[in-house]
Amino acid sequence: MAAAPQIRTATLDDEDPLGRLDRDTWSTLHAVMPRPQPPYEPFYNQRFGPRDHIVAELDGRVVGYIRLGYPTTLASNAHVRQILGLAVADEARGAGVGRALLRAACEEARSQGARRITLRVLGHNVPARALYASEGFVVEGVLPGEFLLDGAYVDDVLMGRSL
Known part of the structure; x- marks a missing residue:
């Protein structure tokens, strides 16, 4: 049986491995932005730093991350967290x-006092949608044909759940 992933908050030292992971996993299955090209932008920026990322390691190597943030800057929306990236x-x-x-993102959001957690997923990303549904996320809205990817119009699916 494979070892369980080790989950932790990101550090400054994770920036390069996270940037590589983000570029290596780029796909129109989940990305709406063009494929990154050199020179690459830093993974961390003014809006998102290590504190906004949870990383997964297997055998001491970063193999995944999730970015957790606020959906808006409004005080009336401060009880909600949004998953803003997963690779x-x-x-x-x-x-x-x-x-x-x-699961770690939901726990972190809960520990920050959030009552809800939301995300957006492309309609054709069946594996991700199945994972989210299995963890209690439900479809709360669909923006039909919101993105044109690889010559096809793709829905933007809004999902969420209570914490």
Whole structure:
């Protein structure tokens, strides 16, 4: 049986491995931005730093991350957290990394006092949608044909759950 992923808050030292992971896992299955090209932007920026990322390690190597933030800057919305990114290395798929990260994000949001957690997922990303549904997320809205990816219009699916 494979070892369970180790889950922890990101550090400054994770910036390069997270940037590589983000580029290596880029796909129109989940990305609406163009493929990153050199010179690459830093993974951390003014809006998101280490404190906003939970990472997963297998055998001491970063194999996944989830980005957790606020959906808006409004005080009236401060009780909600949003998953703003999730990536798992190809070689770590099927090892429970995505599920462990999702559960850790829900726990972190709860510890911050959040009452709800939301996310957006592309309609054609069936594996991600199945994972989210299995963890209690429900479809709360659909923006039909919101993105044009690889010549096809793709829905933007809004999902959420109570904490």
